[in-house]
Every structure is written in structure tokens, then in C-alpha cells.
Amino acid sequence: MTNLEKFQALEHKLQAYQYVLNVVSWDSATEAPKGAFERRADMQSLISQEAFELWTSDEYRDVLDALRNDDSLSELDQKNVEKAHKALSKVSHIPSDEYAAYEKLLALAQRTWEDAKANDDYDSFKDTLGKIIETQRKLIAYRGESKAPYDVLLDDYEEGMNMEKYDAFFDAIRQDLVPFVQKVLASGVQKPAFIDRHFPKAAQKAFVEYLNDVFAYDLDKGLLKESVHPFTWNTHPSDVRYTVRYLEDFVFSSIFAGIHELGHATYEMGVDESLTPTRLKGGTSMGIHESQSRFYENVIGRSKAFWEVHYPKLKSLFPEALKDVDLDTFYLGINWVEQSFIRVEADELTYPLHILIRYECERAIFNDGIALDDLPDLWNQKVKDYLNLTVEKDTDGLLQDVHWSGGAFGYFPTYALGSAYAAQIYYAMQKDLDLDAVILANDIPKINAWLKENIHQYGKTKSPEEIIRDVTGEDFDVQYYIRYLKEKYTPLYLG
Amino acid sequence: MTNLEKFQALEHKLQAYQYVLNVVSWDSATEAPKGAFERRADMQSLISQEAFELWTSDEYRDVLDALRNDDSLSELDQKNVEKAHKALSKVSHIPSDEYAAYEKLLALAQRTWEDAKANDDYDSFKDTLGKIIETQRKLIAYRGESKAPYDVLLDDYEEGMNMEKYDAFFDAIRQDLVPFVQKVLASGVQKPAFIDRHFPKAAQKAFVEYLNDVFAYDLDKGLLKESVHPFTWNTHPSDVRYTVRYLEDFVFSSIFAGIHELGHATYEMGVDESLTPTRLKGGTSMGIHESQSRFYENVIGRSKAFWEVHYPKLKSLFPEALKDVDLDTFYLGINWVEQSFIRVEADELTYPLHILIRYECERAIFNDGIALDDLPDLWNQKVKDYLNLTVEKDTDGLLQDVHWSGGAFGYFPTYALGSAYAAQIYYAMQKDLDLDAVILANDIPKINAWLKENIHQYGKTKSPEEIIRDVTGEDFDVQYYIRYLKEKYTPLYLG
Numbered sequence: 001m002t003n004l005e006k007f008q009a010l011e012h013k014l015q016a017y018q019y020v021l022n023v024v025s026w027d028s029a030t031e032a033p034k035g036a037f038e039r040r041a042d043m044q045s046l047i048s049q050e051a052f053e054l055w056t057s058d059e060y061r062d063v064l065d066a067l068r069n070d071d072s073l074s075e076l077d078q079k080n081v082e083k084a085h086k087a088l089s090k091v092s093h094i095p096s097d098e099y100a101a102y103e104k105l106l107a108l109a110q111r112t113w114e115d116a117k118a119n120d121d122y123d124s125f126k127d128t129l130g131k132i133i134e135t136q137r138k139l140i141a142y143r144g145e146s147k148a149p150y151d152v153l154l155d156d157y158e159e160g161m162n163m164e165k166y167d168a169f170f171d172a173i174r175q176d177l178v179p180f181v182q183k184v185l186a187s188g189v190q191k192p193a194f195i196d197r198h199f200p201k202a203a204q205k206a207f208v209e210y211l212n213d214v215f216a217y218d219l220d221k222g223l224l225k226e227s228v229h230p231f232t233w234n235t236h237p238s239d240v241r242y243t244v245r246y247l248e249d250f251v252f253s254s255i256f257a258g259i260h261e262l263g264h265a266t267y268e269m270g271v272d273e274s275l276t277p278t279r280l281k282g283g284t285s286m287g288i289h290e291s292q293s294r295f296y297e298n299v300i301g302r303s304k305a306f307w308e309v310h311y312p313k314l315k316s317l318f319p320e321a322l323k324d325v326d327l328d329t330f331y332l333g334i335n336w337v338e339q340s341f342i343r344v345e346a347d348e349l350t351y352p353l354h355i356l357i358r359y360e361c362e363r364a365i366f367n368d369g370i371a372l373d374d375l376p377d378l379w380n381q382k383v384k385d386y387l388n389l390t391v392e393k394d395t396d397g398l399l400q401d402v403h404w405s406g407g408a409f410g411y412f413p414t415y416a417l418g419s420a421y422a423a424q425i426y427y428a429m430q431k432d433l434d435l436d437a438v439i440l441a442n443d444i445p446k447i448n449a450w451l452k453e454n455i456h457q458y459g460k461t462k463s464p465e466e467i468i469r470d471v472t473g474e475d476f477d478v479q480y481y482i483r484y485l486k487e488k489y490t491p492l493y494l495g
Numbered sequence: 496m497t498n499l500e501k502f503q504a505l506e507h508k509l510q511a512y513q514y515v516l517n518v519v520s521w522d523s524a525t526e527a528p529k530g531a532f533e534r535r536a537d538m539q540s541l542i543s544q545e546a547f548e549l550w551t552s553d554e555y556r557d558v559l560d561a562l563r564n565d566d567s568l569s570e571l572d573q574k575n576v577e578k579a580h581k582a583l584s585k586v587s588h589i590p591s592d593e594y595a596a597y598e599k600l601l602a603l604a605q606r607t608w609e610d611a612k613a614n615d616d617y618d619s620f621k622d623t624l625g626k627i628i629e630t631q632r633k634l635i636a637y638r639g640e641s642k643a644p645y646d647v648l649l650d651d652y653e654e655g656m657n658m659e660k661y662d663a664f665f666d667a668i669r670q671d672l673v674p675f676v677q678k679v680l681a682s683g684v685q686k687p688a689f690i691d692r693h694f695p696k697a698a699q700k701a702f703v704e705y706l707n708d709v710f711a712y713d714l715d716k717g718l719l720k721e722s723v724h725p726f727t728w729n730t731h732p733s734d735v736r737y738t739v740r741y742l743e744d745f746v747f748s749s750i751f752a753g754i755h756e757l758g759h760a761t762y763e764m765g766v767d768e769s770l771t772p773t774r775l776k777g778g779t780s781m782g783i784h785e786s787q788s789r790f791y792e793n794v795i796g797r798s799k800a801f802w803e804v805h806y807p808k809l810k811s812l813f814p815e816a817l818k819d820v821d822l823d824t825f826y827l828g829i830n831w832v833e834q835s836f837i838r839v840e841a842d843e844l845t846y847p848l849h850i851l852i853r854y855e856c857e858r859a860i861f862n863d864g865i866a867l868d869d870l871p872d873l874w875n876q877k878v879k880d881y882l883n884l885t886v887e888k889d890t891d892g893l894l895q896d897v898h899w900s901g902g903a904f905g906y907f908p909t910y911a912l913g914s915a916y917a918a919q920i921y922y923a924m925q926k927d928l929d930l931d932a933v934i935l936a937n938d939i940p941k942i943n944a945w946l947k948e949n950i951h952q953y954g955k956t957k958s959p960e961e962i963i964r965d966v967t968g969e970d971f972d973v974q975y976y977i978r979y980l981k982e983k984y985t986p987l988y989l990g
Contacts, residue, residue, distance in 0.1 A: 016541035019534075020515040027518050035716035035733035039514075039771075043730075046511035050545070221530035235538075238530035276534075 003066045004077065010060050011084070012277065017051035019235050028110070030227050030243060041107035049100035056092055064088065076280070079461060083279035090156070093142040102135050106407050113405035114228070122394040125405070126372050132407050133365060133372075150366035153410030158287045158417060159463060163367070166359060166413050169478055173352050173416070176482045178386075180489075181349055184337050187493040192333040197321040199251035207317050208244055208258045214310065215262045215296070216445045221269060229402045230257040230344070232264035232293075236276050240268045251318070252334060253345060256297050263296030264289055266448055270456025280460040286411060288464050290418020291425060292451065298348045298419070299426050300447065304331050305439040335492055339387040341396040348419075349489055350387065355416040357382040361398070362409050421468060421476065423484035425455075428472040498561045499572065505555050506579070507772065512546035514730050523605070525722050525738060536602035544595035551587055559583065571775070574956060578774035585651070588637040597630050601902050608900030609723065617889040620900070621867050627902050628860060628867075645861035648905030653782045653912060654958060658862070661854060661908050664973055668847050668911070671977045673881075675984075676844055679832050682988040687828040692816040694746035702812050703739055703753045709805065710757045710791070711940045716764060724897045725752040725839070727759035727788075731771050735763045746813070747829060748840060751792050758791030759784055761943055765951025775955040781906060783959050785913020786920060787946065793843045793914070794921050795942065799826050800934040830987055834882040836891035844984055845882065846914065852877040853907040856893070861904065916963060916971065918979035920950075923967040 001009070024044055032040065054060065067073065067081045091099065109128045116125035140149045147155070151162040211217075212224060227243040234240040242261035247253045267283050275281040283289040300306055304327075307314075311330055315322045322330070337347045343354040361379055364370040370378060379398040380391040391397040403411050429435060429450060438446050454471050468476045496504070519539055527535065549555065562568065562576045586594065604623045611620035635644045642650070646657040706712075707719060722738035729735040737756035742748045762778050770776040778784040795801055799822075802809075806825055810817045817825070832842045838849040856874055859865040865873060874893040875886040886892040898906050924930060924945060933941050949966050963971045 013541055013545065016538040016545075019538040020519055020542050023522050024515055024518045027522065031718055031720075033714065033716050033718050033734055033736070035713075036730070039731050039733060043511040043514040046508055047515050050508065050511075218530075219528065221528050223526055223528050225526075235531070236534050238534060239528055241528070 003063050003070065004073070006059075006063045007067055007081070007084075008277065010054065010063065011279070014051060014055055015277070017047060017054070021047060021051070022233065022235050026233050026241070028107075029229075029231070029233075030225050037111055038108075041104050044107050045100050045104035048103040049096055052091075052096050052099045055088065056094075056096065061088070061092070076278070076461070080278040080280055083460065087279065090143055091139075093144065094139055098135075098138070102139065102407075105131055105135065106405070109405040109407075110402075113399070113402065117395050117399045120393045120395040120399070122376055122399055125399065129404060130372050132404070133409075136407060136409060137366075148367060150363055150410065153362075153366065154413065157408075157410045158285050158414050160465060161287075161413070161417070163363065166417075169413075169417065169420070170352075170356055170359065172478045172482070173356070176479075177349075177352065177485065180482075180486060181337070181353070184349060184489055184493045185339070189332070189493050191336060191338070192325070192329045194321060194325045194329070195252070195333050195336060196249060198248055199318055199321050201246040201248055203317040204246045204248075204251060204254045207314060208254055210310075210313060211255070211258055211262065214442065214444055215259070215266065216448060217262055217265060218269065222265060230261055232261045232268070234265070234268040234282070236281070237269050237271055237273055240265045250345065251321075256301055256334070257344060259301035260293045260297035263293035266296070266451070267292040267456050270448070270452040271459040272457045275459040275461070282459060284458065284460045284462060284467060285464040286414035287417040287421055288455065288467055290415050291421035292418075292455070294419045295422040295425060295451075299422060299435075300439060300444070302334050302348060303436070303439060305436040307331055307334070308440060309442050332492060335489070337489065337493065339389045341383070341387075341389060341391065342400055344400075349485060351419065352416045353386040355412050356386060358401070358412040359416075362412065366409065420478050420481035421464075424468065424472050424477060424480040426484060427480055498558050498565065499568070501554075501558045502562055502576070502579075503772065505549065505558065506774070509546060509550055510772070512542060512549070516542060516546070517728065517730050521728050521736065523602075524724075524726070524728075525720050532606055533603075536599050539602050540595050540599035543598040544591055547586075547591050547594045550583065551589075551591065556583070556587070571773070571956070575773040575775055578955065582774065585638055586634075588639065589634055593630075593633070597634065597902070600626055600630065601900070604900040604902075605897075608894070608897065612890050612894045615888045615890040615894070617871055617894055620894065624899060625867050627899065628904075631902060631904060632861075643862060645858055645905065648857075648861065649908065652903075652905045653780050653909050655960060656782075656908070656912070658858065661912075664908075664912065664915070665847075665851055665854065667973045667977070668851070671974075672844075672847065672980065675977075675981060676832070676848070679844065679984055679988045680834070684827070684988050686831060686833070687820070687824045689816060689820045689824070690747070690828050690831060691744060693743055694813055694816050696741040696743055698812040699741045699743075699746055699749045702809060703749055705805075705808060706750070706753055706757065709937065709939055710754070710761065711943060712757055712760060713764065717760060725756055727756045727763070729760070729763040729777070731776065732764050732766055732768055735760045745840065746816075751796055751829070752839060754796035755788045755792035758788035761791070761946070762787040762951050765943070765947040766954040767952045770954040770956070777954060779953065779955045779957060779962060780959040781909035782912040782916055783950065783962055785910050786916035787913075787950070789914045789917040790920060790946075794917060794930075795934060795939070797829050797843060798931070798934060800931040802826055802829070804935060804937050827987060830984070832984065832988065834884050836878070836882075836884060836886065837895055839895075843914075844980060847911045848881040850907050850911040851881060853896075854911075857904050857907065915973050915976035916959075919963065919967050919972060919975040921979060922975055 021044060024040065028040060064081065064085055067077075068085060073081065105128070109132060112128045113125055116122060136153070137149055140152050143152065145152055148163065154161045154163065154166065208224065212219065221238045221240060223241040225241065225243045226245060228245065230242070230244050232240065232242040242258075242265050244254045244258045244261065264283075267289060271281060271283070283292070307327060307330060311327050315325075325333070335347065337349045339350065340346050343351070343358075346354050357379065360382055361375065364378055365375070376394055376398055383389050383391050383397065403409075426435070429447075433446065433450060435447070438444075455467055458467070462470065465476070516539060519535065523535060559576065559580055562572075563580060568576065600623070604627060607623045608620055611617060631648075632644055635647050638647065640647055643658065649656045649658065649661065703719065707714065716733045716735060718736040720736065720738045721740060723740065725737070725739050727735065727737045737753075737760050739749045739753045739756065759778075762784060766776055766778070778787070802822060802825060806822050810820075820828070830842065832844045834845065835841050838846070838853075841849050852874065855877055856870065859873055860870070871889055871893055878884050878886050878892065898904075921930070924942075928941065928945060930942070933939075950962055953962070957965065960971070
């Protein structure tokens with residue numbers, strides 16, 4: 001066996017470990033009985049440890065080192081080896097028992113968070129959160145990087161990003177967007193009444209299934225299911241699943257979280273199959289991933305053109321709730337801007353403010369060492385500052401998101417970045433396609449094809465920066481985001 | 496670490512591998528998209544191989560050998576070590592790559608069988624079946640046992656059983672039961688018309704959920720789902736799931752397969768939790784397992800007393816189909832005896848004849864080396880001989896069951912044996928409980944408690960023979976089965 005073959009065989013095994021652990025996570029998030037939970041955490045932890053020991057074995061390290069000095073590798077193999085090296089160097093100094101303990105902590109934390117959220121009881125989650133943060137710091141320290149801990153995390157989720165760049169990004173949003181949002185909120189436009197009406201679950205489900213067809217989601221390679229928090233799950237381009245939740249008093253949740261997840265899913269399904277055995281498989285970064293889901297959700301899903309085609313279908317499914325609602329009213333409703341507590345149900349315009357809150361809280365945790373007892377107050381103060389709302393219960397505040405219970409600090413900022421990428425991609429796409437015309441022709445597969453051609457197929461063979469540069473012909477520029485939002489919301493509220 | 500601790504740590508890891516592979520199987524059988532299938536087979540195979548290598552490692556073998564010579568072990572540890580030794584000796588001479596290839600073959604075979612069954616195309620499955628049989632023979636040969644291959648398999652599924660004992664068992668059934676069945680079939684009693692009526696799926700589902708309550712199935716430790724072939728799945732007593740299928744033109748499928756699986760599930764949930772880390776966890780044998788499911792399905796579920804309590808509920812769910820059906824007619828309907836093609840939908844009385852067909856076919860395959868081209872004719876001839884029916888399509892014939900595609904030869908006979916165990920257990924239980932009175936009082940938990948006390952809790956700490964002897968005060972005796980069936984069916988058809 002050559003070194004390359006040895007490396008590939010080891011990677012194949014590591015993929016198999018990841019695969020089975022992914023399936024266990026899917027089961028856990030969607031249907032496993034409550035009683036299975038402690039046993040599952042124990043079993044997951046053991047298998048993670050097995051994988052971790054293989055990954056950090058001398059055998060793996062030696063073959064990787066040998067390949068890094070091998071000039072005969074193809075460009076693809078070189079990239080794959082570099083990805084593997086970078087990933088390993090993040091963990092190679094972590095003792096395997098500490099890694100296993102962390103995995104187990106996270107498995108248990110998921111449930112602790114769920115209970116805390118259900119019972120509006122931050123105190124019951126605080127200790128677990130503290131342990132996660134403390135372990136994260138320890139794991140970062142093992143890496144021996146000279147950067148600030150939060151910069152390390154930001155770069156993990158979006159290669160090349162750090163506090164300095166995000167500070168600039170959010171400054172631009174504050175400067176240009178916050179005054180605009182304030183004007184919109186003061187416009188005096190009346191909220192359409194239909195938003196709060198009752199939308200029966202069965203019909204919502206039927207509409208999400210209809211959307212699967214509209215977006216050409218291939219059910220031979222996918223699955224739609226329910227879970228508490230919507231998410232996309234995949235193991236390879238032929239098994240990409242997503243979940244929604246059905247809130248009978250908030251139909252937009254299943255529709256727009258559904259379209260959002262379809263954006264993630266379509267990205268994963270579009271990555272070139274030949275990359276599957278490599279570390280170049282899957283979306284290139286959190287930010288680019290989010291650009292695809294936001295493009296689907298907002299640029300397509302909340303456009304007037306989209307509902308000119310699909311509103312009759314929706315109306316037929318909800319003859320009561322939408323009886324007296326015309327298309328213009330519906331369009332205003334799905335783009336209704338207001339202060340709200342819950343990020344995943346926030347409108348497109350105030351959404352970046354929700355991310356700002358989380359970014360500043362995470363920064364306070366990792367950079368300023370805020371005490372966890374003070375975290376609810378900090379969160380609630382920021383909600384007051386940016387959204388002018390008073391948080392009454394932590395379930396609507398810092399307990400609302402799953403991320404921290406999964407140890408995913410530094411992830412949130414990519415959501416806002418992804419929305420900004422989406423806007424820049426939108427203006428680039430307009431040069432090739434008349435997007436409104438394509439949507440009016442109910443030809444979403446044409447958009448899928450453009451995105452696959454320009455973004456999806458490449459997987460991780462291109463960095464986020466390269467994707468943006470190759471697609472748009474220039475570097476990332478937050479001003480496209482501002483422009484897009486102003487162009488969309490001015491006629492609706494200030495026109 | 497002592498040898499015992501080393502052994503326990505290794506067993507713990509092996510359980511974790513089994514756990515993740517079980518979850519992947521559950522996913523595969525209930526919802527994984529079609530396209531996931533080849534990748535899954537590949538990933539499963541790698542993880543199985545990892546587990547197999549650990550299991551057959553020198554480290555494991557050495558510690559096991561040391562413990563077998565250790566007089567200081569507790570009785571439970573001794574039993575556990577002996578179970579481990581027996582299991583290992585079955586595979587220890589199999590090269591790990593052959594084992595992995597077999598696992599992969601089985602993963603692929605599942606789908607090949609599903610397609611063959613759907614398309615009534617035995618030829619498309621034949622080669623796969625041949626490979627499974629050939630590999631089974633090879634794997635048996637590695638074990639170096641002096642027994643006939645089919646005896647090896649029979650003992651694998653029910654410790655202590657072999658062709659000689661099963662021949663005697665089926666002879667007794669032939670001699671005493673077949674003439675009785677013929678009398679029943681010639682009785683001239685008219686088939687109730689309601690059986691073939693339309694029973695909407697949603698109401699069937701509601702009734703199965705109602706049955707979960709009746710049988711006190713704990714949904715905090717379980718899950719009800721749909722699959723092509725109903726089955727029970729478990730990883731430990733707090734995660735025991737089962738599936739049913741809903742046939743709108745055959746409501747008995749969901750009701751009685753459901754109660755059947757609840758019997759399996761209740762057994763697994765009742766095993767003492769302290770056995771979970773050992774090889775003594777779970778039901779003691781296929782036959783005893785089937786005795787529990789058959790007891791639930793037939794002794795409880797097809798009793799008059801049961802429906803005196805629950806028929807009003809069923810009638811309320813199917814007001815159309817059951818409008819003109821009184822309790823006596825319904826009771827005759829659920830115990831309707833007729834020749835039929837499909838084992839899982841066969842009545843209690845002809846059921847052993849379906850097993851007889853499979854037993855004789857498997858015997859022909861493994862003992863007489865029948866050509867696979869001739870297998871459909873053999874199967875169909877036996878269906879003619881025992882059930883007086885002409886098989887028109889293999890989907891209703893030898894393609895109907897999942898077992899062979901999973902390599903489970905020697906499994907079927909335990910179904911008939913389990914029914915016979917159930918009858919013997921029934922007469923023993925009657926000494927402690929007035930079963931009819933308990934069922935009429937809708938107090939199934941009392942039956943569950945009796946079964947847990949006498950059977951379930953012990954897991955594999957008692958052998959099948961010990962269970963039967965301790966529960967009934969005597970050795971297994973097929974005559975209880977004959978007696979039970981005659982006592983039940985004489986008044987219905989010959990009274």
C-alpha cells in the first residue's frame with residue numbers, strides 16, 4: 001500500500017465512524033425515546049473515543065506527515081491532505097479521554113438544555129454551560145495558537161474570520177442598517193391580521209411537501225421529518241434530510257424554516273459525488289452554507305414573484321385563514337418587520353440584530369470572561385438596546401437556541417455573514433438570470449443549476465473567499481447586503 | 496486493571512459498536528432514503544469490521560481465557576464469561592475480511608430482496624440468496640463443529656435444538672393437529688364478511704396507540720413506527736421500539752402484528768437493568784421470545800374476554816366497517832381459520848403449517864443441497880401439500896419473508912416452538928391467575944407483572960429449558976399446544 005492508499009483507508013474508516021455517529025444524532029434529535037438518553041450518551045462517547053484514537057494515532061499522523069512532503073500528489077490530494085492536517089492540528093494535543101468526556105458532556109447537555117428551555121429554568125442549565133465553556137477554553141489552549149480564544153472559534157466556523165473583521169462587519173450594519181430599520185419600524189404601516197390566525201398542521205405539512213416539489217428536492221435522496229428545532233442533516237449527497245416544526249399559530253415557521261433548510265439541503269446534494277471520500281466533501285463553510293439557505297428563504301421564498309405563482313396553492317390549503325387576504329397583504333405579511341424575541345422567527349431585516357446580540361454575548365464570555373450568573377442580564381440588556389424589547393423569560397432569551405448546548409460558540413456570526421453573502425450572490429446571479437422571470441416561470445431547477453454550477457459542486461475545493469470572488473468577480477462587500485435590504489424594504493414600508 | 500475489569504471494558508466497547516450499528520439498522524428499516532443505501536452498506540461494513548477485529552483480538556481472547564480459569568468469579572460473571580466464550584468460539588476462526596464482506600452482502604441483500612418482492616422477481620434475488628447460503632456454509636465450516644450445518648444453525652437460534660428434536664416436534668403436530676385442522680376447515684362455518692372491508696389507516700393508527708395504553712407500553716422507553724415488515728428493535732430495556740404496517744383492506748395486520756410486537760417489546764423492557772452491561776441481557780432465546788409475542792397476540796389478543804372489553808373502542812373507530820358486526824361474529828373473524836399464502840397474516844391454527852414449509856425448505860437447502868432454481872417449486876409443492884393452495888407468484892411464496900435475506904436460516908422453527916411454549920406457559924399461569932378475569936378487568940399490567948416475575952427479569956441467566964421447567968414445573972411438552980388449540984377451536988367450529 002502506498003502512503004496515499006493508507007491515508008485513504010484511514011479516512012474511509014474515520015468517515016464510517018462519523019457516519020454512524022451522525023445516524024445516532026439524527027435518531028436522537030428526531031425520535032429516540034427519552035429513556036434511551038443516558039445509555040445513548042455512554043455509547044456515543046465510547047464510539048467517539050474509538051474514532052478519536054484512530055484519528056490521533058501515530059499511524060495516521062505519520063502517513064499524513066509523509067504525504068505533506070510528497071510532491072507527486074495531485075492538486076486535489078494535496079488539498080485533501082492539507083484539510084486533514086489542519087483538522088488534526090486542532091485536536092492532536094487533546095488527550096483522548098478528555099475528548100470523550102467532552103463528547104459525553106455535549107450529549108448530556110442537549111437534554112439539559114431542552115429541559116431548561118421547556119421549564120424556563122436557566123439555573124438548571126448554567127452549570128452545564130459553564131462546563132462546556134471551561135472545556136472549550138481548555139481544548140483551545142491545547143492547540144497552542146497565539147490568537148484570542150474567541151478568534152480561534154470564529155476561524156473554526158468561517159476560515160479567515162476574526163473579531164476584527166466581524167466588528168467591522170457589524171459596525172457597517174449598525175451604521176447603515178439600524179437607522180433604516182428604525183425608519184421602517186416608525187412607518188406606521190399596519191400589521192396584517194392574518195399572521196396570527198390558526199393554520200392547521202395537516203395543511204402545513206401538505207404545503208411543505210408541495211415545496212419539496214417546487215424546489216425539486218429529491219426524496220430518493222432525502223427525508224422530511226419533524227423536530228423541536230429545524231435542521232438539515234447529511235452524510236453524503238445521496239442522503240440529505242431536513243426537519244421542520246409545525247406551529248399552528250405561526251404558519252411562517254414551517255414555510256420559511258422549511259425553505260431555509262431546503263437551501264442547505266440543496267447545497268449538500270449538489271456537491272460533486274467524487275469528493276465524498278475526501279475532506280473536500282460538503283459545503284465549504286458555515287457562512288457560504290448560510291448564504292444558500294438565506295438565498296432560498298429570503299431572496300426566493302420571500303419574493304413577490306414566488307407568491308404570485310404559489311399563493312393560490314397556499315390559499316387552497318388554508319381557505320379559512322387566508323379567505324380575505326390578497327397577495328399584496330400576504331406579501332407584506334411574510335416581510336413584516338417588527339421587534340421580536342425569537343431569532344428563528346425573526347424577519348429578514350431585524351435578523352442581523354439578533355445575531356449581533358449573540359456575537360456580543362459570546363465575545364463577553366470568551367474575551368471578557370463574564371460570569372454566567374450575569375449572562376441573562378447582559379443578553380436582556382442587548383435585547384433592550386437593539387430590539388427595544390423586555391425579555392420576560394429566558395426561554396424567549398438566552399435559552400432559545402440549541403447552539404451553546406452543542407458547544408457551538410462562534411457559529412452565530414456566520415448567519416449574518418451568510419445573509420450578506422447571499423445578497424452579493426444575488427446581484428451576481430442577476431447578470432446571468434432574470435431571477436423574477438425564472439421564479440414566475442416556476443423554474444427553480446434553473447436557479448439550483450446556477451448555484452450548483454457556481455457554488456455547490458465545488459464542495460470545499462474552494463474557500464469561502466474564492467467562492468465569493470469567483471462568483472461575483474470581487475471580494476466580499478457588506479454594502480451589497482445593505483443595498484439589497486433597502487431596495488426590498490423601501491417600497492414596502494417607505495414607498 | 497483486573498482481568499474482569501479489562502473484560503468488562505472490552506465488552507462495553509463491543510456493546511457500543513453494536514449500539515451504533517443497531518441504530519443504523521433501525522434507520523435503514525424505517526426511513527433512510529433509497530439513495531443512502533450503498534453508502535450505508537459500505538459504512539456499516541467498515542464499522543462491523545472494526546468491532547469484529549476488537550472482538551477477535553488477542554487481547555479479548557486472552558482475557559477471556561484467563562477468566563475461564565478464574566475460580567473467584569461470581570456465578571453471574573461466570574455465566575457471562577461462558578456466554579462470551581461460546582459466542583466467540585462461533586466466529587473466532589473467521590477471517591475478519593470475510594466477516595466484513597458477509598455483513599456487506601447482507602446489507603445489500605435486504606434491498607435486493609425488497610425489490611425482488613416488490614417486482615415478484617425471484618430470479619433477481621436468487622444469486623444473492625445463493626451467496627448468502629454459500630457464505631453461511633463457509634462460516635459454519637470455520638467453526639469446525641461435527642454437527643450437520645443445519646443443526647448448527649438450529650442450535651444457534653434455540654440452544655439445545657436440532658433436526659432430530661424438531662422432526663419429532665413437527666411429527667407430533669402433524670399427527671395430532673393436521674387431522675383437527677382438516678375437520679375445522681370442513682366444518683362449513685361461514686366466513687364473516689367484515690374481514691375484507693375497508694379500515695382507514697388513521698383509525699387503525701389510533702387503535703394501535705390505544706393498545707399501547709392497554710398493554711402499558713411505556714412510550715418514555717419506546718416508539719411506535721411504520722415499516723414494510725413489522726419488527727421489534729431494542730438496545731436496552733429503556734429503548735425498545737416496534738413497528739407495524741397498516742393495510743386498509745386487512746385491519747388484523749396492524750392489530751395483531753402490533754400486539755405480537757408488544758409481546759416482544761414487553762419482554763425486553765422487563766429484563767433486569769443490572770444485566771445490561773453483560774451478555775445475559777435481553778431475551779434468553781428466539782423460542783422464549785416468540786412465546787411472549789404469541790402469548791400476547793393469541794392467548795390474550797385473540798381471546799373472547801379481550802374483545803368483550805375493547806370491542807366497543809374498535810367499533811367506535813370503524814363505525815362503517817363494523818356497523819353490523821356483533822362481538823361473536825368479530826371473535827369468529829379474528830380466529831378465522833383458512834388456507835392462506837402469507838405467514839404473518841396466517842391464523843393461529845394453520846400457522847405451524849407455514850413454519851413446517853419453511854423448516855422443510857431450509858432442511859432441503861442445508862441438508863440436501865437443493866438447487867436454488869428448484870426452490871420455488873419445492874416451496875410451492877409444500878404449500879400445495881399442507882395448505883392445499885397453488886402459489887401464483889413468488890411474492891406470495893418464498894419471497895414473502897425478510898429472514899433469508901438477513902442470513903437467518905434456522906430461525907423460523909422457533910416461531911412454532913414459541914407458540915407451543917406459550918400454550919404450556921398459559922396452563923401454568925392459570926394456576927396463579929384467572930386469566931379471563933384479569934383480561935375482563937382490563938388489568939394487563941397484572942399479566943405483565945407475572946411474566947416479568949417468572950420469565951422476563953431473568954434475561955439470559957436462565958436457559959430456555961430452565962425457564963420452561965421453572966415456570967411450568969415440568970419439561971417442554973408439545974401436547975399442551977395441541978390441547979390449547981383444540982380447546983379453543985372446537986367450540987368455535989365443531990361445537
